[in-house]
Amino acid sequence: MTKPAFLNNSFTMNSETHNSYGERIFTGLAYLIISIFGTTGNSLVIIAILLSRKLQTPTNIFVASLATADLLTCLFLIWNVIALLGRDGWPLPHAEWLCAVAGFAIFTCTGVSVYTLATIALNRFVFITKSLQTYQKIFSPIKIRLMIVFTCYTFVFTHIKRHFKKKRENELNNIALAEGSSIDQSTQRRADGISQMELNITKNLFLVVVAFFVCFSPYCVLQFIPGTYYLSLYGAILVVANSAMNPVIYARRHPHFKIVLTALIKCQYDKIPEPTDFLKRFLARRVDPFP
Template sequence: MEASPQSPVEAPTLAFHHRVIAVLVLAGLAIIGLFGNTLVIFSVITTKKLRTVTNVLVVNLAVADILTCSSLPFQIAGLLSQTGKYPIPEIICAIIAGVTSTSVCCSVSNLVAIGFVRWYVITRSIRGHQGINTPRNIAKVVLIIWMESIALIIIPPVLGVGTLGYSRYYGLCTLSDTNPLAFVYVMFQGAVIITALILTLTFYGLILRHVLQHNKQFRDKFADDKASDSSSAETQQNKTSSSTSQDSRPPMIKAINQKEIEITKNVFTVVCLFMICFVAQSVNFLIPGLSLSTLYGYMILMANSMVNPIIYGLKHPNFQEAFKRILCRRRRPLERVSN
């Protein structure tokens, strides 16, 4: 039986079997996440089709996920500790807590930036590098994202609102149990992430409205052109050339729009899965005190770091092609050695 949180004799901790479950889950997430996100970065670097402005932000998202996955072994060390203390110097635990929180904040800020870029590209009919849609400007956005994320995580503890360190109850490097303002810090983090997700959904809502309006205008224009052609008294040769030119226009326009829409659908799927992973943990923001569900909510939140490469591999044709090429290339030397 777990110790009562009100026990005056000894600070409570979660039952060890819950920690073992968390260790197994986090170990699996770390392995899959490190492999998958490294594959995403390597694919963008080695595949010309993937060197787009949007994928600069996708790579930045993968870097944040790699940092999260790299911190999980240190979390596992804390979960396995039965002494009530972090087995490594606690300054390491505070750093891991800061890295994990910064990576989550950076991920959600990336989703806002990706949503904005998709809205800008689609609504402005941008093709190529124009306006803010240039590598230099996106690099500036990436820098701002990291500076903002680090500031949002570091400044509150510096002001005494929460302390990054080892939580004896959960066995995690997060917020220390000793700071009475820890709940305020958690609520602040939750408010930042929720605000960012609302902004992201707003951009995708604007994209949807623009696409619906554009399709309606296109259908109306095509219907008017077709009606005018049927009532015209032009020669058969002119009719044929006019019909050919009009028949060739819609597929071209449709292809351009379809490509951008498919990219937008893929990144919106990433947003939806992040929200699902975050909701499991955000419910605990509203529950004061210590709770077992917080540990399992944390595991679900960390799972977001490994699902993005899976989405790209299943839904993005260019990433699918790059993944197969890289994995097959690595497999062939092994086959030659075995033969």
């Protein structure tokens, strides 16, 4: 039987590349655990954003995009588990397309995660270092939608470059016309206006980026070291584990997510801050939205 190409990589080892069925069972069980926790955690993150207006910020739109990509990764990971637990490889000979689709989906979602993390970093950079007007102009609702739909941020870079070039020209003109250090004072006022809460959110999102690189680095390094293909199987476990880590980071460290996620887990929906109209209707009718 012809095996799909996806079966021949370290994410879904089969009997042709790994002689030990025990190793494949270990990997399959690890994937299964990651899939269960990742599906649950990322679903809670998405639901939290849908139910609380407090979480519906430009930054959290990208968080929702990242959670969606991670959720899809965890859902499609189930097919990898099926492939790994089959003694002779893919156990569904008439549905090999499922394995190919799963491979395509996982690699695509990984790419989306990379782009989303890059945009989150850009979002925090602009918010912390630039004026509120600049931030609102770059991350307007329509532009955020385009970023999410295409996961392509070339136009953002172009816009920033053009905008900042114009801003520098205006600043030079202001320096020539104004006395004192008005620009420095403006920068100081902006820095004073950034709350400790926003700094904590930025630190939390930085941890998300760090976790991504920590999980992906070992696998990537192993690909360039001859004779380590055997170890890349375990590196792949760490890669997919990243899809289940972010909800834990949000729940433990993000000041807003922590409150909403705790309320969801405890089914205390009336304690969700700034509930959306959808949640208000359910609470008013005394109907549990998650029976």
